[in-house]
Amino acid sequence: MVLSVAESAFIYDSLVSSHPSRPDSRKPTQYRPLKANCGFLPNSNGSSRIYNPDGTECISSVKAKVIRSNNISDLINVEINIFGEKDNTTLCQHLTTLIKESLNDSFDFNALKLTDKYYFQLYIDISILYLPEDFRYSSYTFYSILSLISMGVYLALKSAKLPLLVSDKKDFEVEEEPTFSDDWEVSSYLIPRDSISTFQPALVFIVGIAGNTVIIDPSLEEEHVLEHGVCVTWSNSKITTPIQSLALSTSNNKAIKPNLVIKSMDLVEQVAGDVINALNTISEQEIDEFDVVF
Amino acid sequence: MNTVDRRRRLGPSNAIPLSFPSVESNSDIENTSVSSFNEQKLFIQLSNIPTATGSSFLQLGNNLLLASVYGPRPSFKRTFNSKAVLKITFHSSPFLSSRQTESTFNNNNNNNNNNHLNSDIDPEYQIVNSVILSTLETACSNLILLDQYPKSSIDIFVNLINTDKSTKFIELLSLIHTAVNLALIDSGISVKNFPSSIVSSSSSSSSSSSSSSSQIFINSIHSDIYDNDDEKDLQNEELLTFYIPKSTNNNTNIKSTLKDSIDDAIKQSRALRSELSQFCYNKL
Numbered sequence: 001m002v003l004s005v006a007e008s009a010f011i012y013d014s015l016v017s018s019h020p021s022r023p024d025s026r027k028p029t030q031y032r033p034l035k036a037n038c039g040f041l042p043n044s045n046g047s048s049r050i051y052n053p054d055g056t057e058c059i060s061s062v063k064a065k066v067i068r069s070n071n072i073s074d075l076i077n078v079e080i081n082i083f084g085e086k087d088n089t090t091l092c093q094h095l096t097t098l099i100k101e102s103l104n105d106s107f108d109f110n111a112l113k114l115t116d117k118y119y120f121q122l123y124i125d126i127s128i129l130y131l132p133e134d135f136r137y138s139s140y141t142f143y144s145i146l147s148l149i150s151m152g153v154y155l156a157l158k159s160a161k162l163p164l165l166v167s168d169k170k171d172f173e174v175e176e177e178p179t180f181s182d183d184w185e186v187s188s189y190l191i192p193r194d195s196i197s198t199f200q201p202a203l204v205f206i207v208g209i210a211g212n213t214v215i216i217d218p219s220l221e222e223e224h225v226l227e228h229g230v231c232v233t234w235s236n237s238k239i240t241t242p243i244q245s246l247a248l249s250t251s252n253n254k255a256i257k258p259n260l261v262i263k264s265m266d267l268v269e270q271v272a273g274d275v276i277n278a279l280n281t282i283s284e285q286e287i288d289e290f291d292v293v294f
Numbered sequence: 295m296n297t298v299d300r301r302r303r304l305g306p307s308n309a310i311p312l313s314f315p316s317v318e319s320n321s322d323i324e325n326t327s328v329s330s331f332n333e334q335k336l337f338i339q340l341s342n343i344p345t346a347t348g349s350s351f352l353q354l355g356n357n358l359l360l361a362s363v364y365g366p367r368p369s370f371k372r373t374f375n376s377k378a379v380l381k382i383t384f385h386s387s388p389f390l391s392s393r394q395t396e397s398t399f400n401n402n403n404n405n406n407n408n409n410h411l412n413s414d415i416d417p418e419y420q421i422v423n424s425v426i427l428s429t430l431e432t433a434c435s436n437l438i439l440l441d442q443y444p445k446s447s448i449d450i451f452v453n454l455i456n457t458d459k460s461t462k463f464i465e466l467l468s469l470i471h472t473a474v475n476l477a478l479i480d481s482g483i484s485v486k487n488f489p490s491s492i493v494s495s496s497s498s499s500s501s502s503s504s505s506s507s508s509q510i511f512i513n514s515i516h517s518d519i520y521d522n523d524d525e526k527d528l529q530n531e532e533l534l535t536f537y538i539p540k541s542t543n544n545n546t547n548i549k550s551t552l553k554d555s556i557d558d559a560i561k562q563s564r565a566l567r568s569e570l571s572q573f574c575y576n577k578l
Contacts, residue, residue: 093423097425101540241508243538250377255532
């Protein structure tokens with residue numbers, strides 16, 4: 001979005017004032033409305049579609065493959081495809097790295113363990129279908145979509161189902177490949193839903209900083225005037241790594257005061273519980289016909 | 295050597311064969327240099343590339359780095375840029391056989407062979423290009439007064455010539471930032487303040503610093519405001535960029551220790567900065 005000097009100065013001043021007000025009159029902890037659906041791709045184990053009111057849309061799919069390996073670092077593969085961007089740009093690679101790191105950090109790999117020898121390997125494919133035209137040819141870096149991507153991955157993982165193993169679990173001595181039941185009715189969720197002790201995949205939050213104000217989920221207008229961005233990862237009800245500073249746009253960059261890093265983490269701690277609850281509710285809605293989604 | 299060397303494959307009769315000194319075993323190197331990473335001597339050479347506006351060469355142990363800054367050069371794009379466009383390229387030498395640089399993109403698309411090669415590397419030691427580039431972009435765009443150079447572009451090249459297995463990725467990251475910072479200072483391009491970057495490990499048990507604690511990388515400058523009280527003055531530091539990688543100890547709450555580790559990092563960063571600025575001052 002191209003803002004005039006006066007416009008951006010107005011937005012900036014209202015953000016950094018002692019009673020910060022955002023252009024769309026949200027609270028600092030408030031998200032823009034999001035729409036999301038789960039489990040609509042028939043060919044993948046889990047999937048999600050999530051979109052912002054500004055039109056940014058993200059489709060994620062989780063596919064599982066059986067491999068014979070005990071190398072845990074291989075088990076999660078992430079690929080991000082952004083419409084109109086080459087795959088080898090810093091942006092794509094860095095988003096991939098951040099998502100992969102956050103998942104590897106939080107994942108309970110026992111959920112992927114199939115038998116003594118075999119594991120499920122997850123392929124997470126993420127596609128950003130549309131970015132607003134304002135993003136292009138402007139000072140925006142795309143890092144703010146990380147939050148959307150991460151929510152999409154969370155939903156896809158929560159909705160992922162794995163087939164029931166019918167062969168023996170203890171196959172260490174036996175030379176046989178695992179076999180599965182054909183019946184998808186007996187399949188189980190990758191991340192079990194009933195018990196409280198199960199792990200949650202990581203969520204990455206993007207926090208914008210201007211002056212002494214920290215805001216969650218910055219909109220396009222806000223990103224234009226923000227001085228700094230911070231990505232904070234949240235998993236299993238605490239803040240984890242990776243935590244990193246990111247420039248959300250190049251128009252008004254400034255360095256960040258150390259106490260604001262702490263402040264942005266406080267903000268994430270405030271909102272994270274609600275976001276997780278909301279996402280869990282979405283993922284537990286059953287979709288019978290995939291027409292409903294579109 | 296009883297056989298007659300008729301074809302002179304071994305060279306002239308009085309030739310002495312090349313002999314390489316045997317490489318020391320890995321475990322010894324790791325133990326010594328991990329603990330003494332911060333105490334090692336840093337070798338710096340500035341303006342070693344005559345065609346570049348500014349350049350720096352760094353050596354710390356086996357780590358060799360070359361950073362160069364070109365510009366501000368006129369940009370002949372059709373669109374009007376009210377401020378300079380930054381372009382940063384990171385290149386690691388192809389013969390860095392001891393470490394593999396990770397390219398996430400290739401890794402994903404590739405078959406298992408590549409994965410198996412990468413798998414035996416501890417993630418703490420793996421060089422992740424995307425993290426290097428994104429932190430460099432953030433730091434430089436926050437540091438350089440880009441407004442002063444409209445319709446121009448500034449190119450920064452970083453070349454990692456050598457490294458070794460005992461240097462953690464995050465330590466390498468701070469070295470890379472130091473090299474870029476010095477090259478920028480050398481170039482005379484307007485920057486906000488003298489930057490310095492450091493890796494600080496906040497460890498509850500500092501004796502085994504490599505194994506226990508969470509680390510934080512910061513690249514920071516002093517803000518325009520100064521305070522006579524040293525403790526209060528810590529708040530006047532501004533972070534150009536920071537990065538907290540995966541900690542070895544998952545149980546600690548990062549947030550509780552973060553305040554102290556940032557303060558600690560800022561103190562170290564200032565100590566380094568005073569030395570670096572002294573060095574640059576002497577060069578004038």
